Amino acid sequence: MSAKFWTDERVTELRHLTEVEKFTAKQCATKFGVTRSAVIGAWSRNGIKSKNGMLDTHPRPIGERPKRAKREKKQREGPRILPKLLPTSAPREIPIRADVKPISILELTNATCRWPIGERYPYLFCGALEADLEAGVPYCPYHFVVAIKGGDE
């Protein structure tokens, strides 16, 4: 069919569209109502050079775009799962010793209990003189137990 279809007249037009109008194979195919490969075949048989000087007119190097698209797709396929935040124990009743007056951070010494009282300014600390930071005991015995127990209570 293609041999008959591509008359001298059509080949001349194809050559004009391709070399002058810079039509792509697909545009030519649409124009003539044939397949793209039929256009490329006609180019090949008649020595018509497309705008890229190639018989096949890929507007961009093969592999470049698909690779990028693939990568984007991959990213989309794997939605980042946000790491679950560590379960924060609901603010419990803060153990405060009624027998000790809380102190500010400026009043902390190696001997004062560093158990934080409250979570907002002004930050206060237990302050009981029963800690020994140098010995690795930052809290008074009462808060030391609370610290070790953690959220088990």
Ligand SMILES: [Zn+2]
């Ligand atoms: Zn304490």
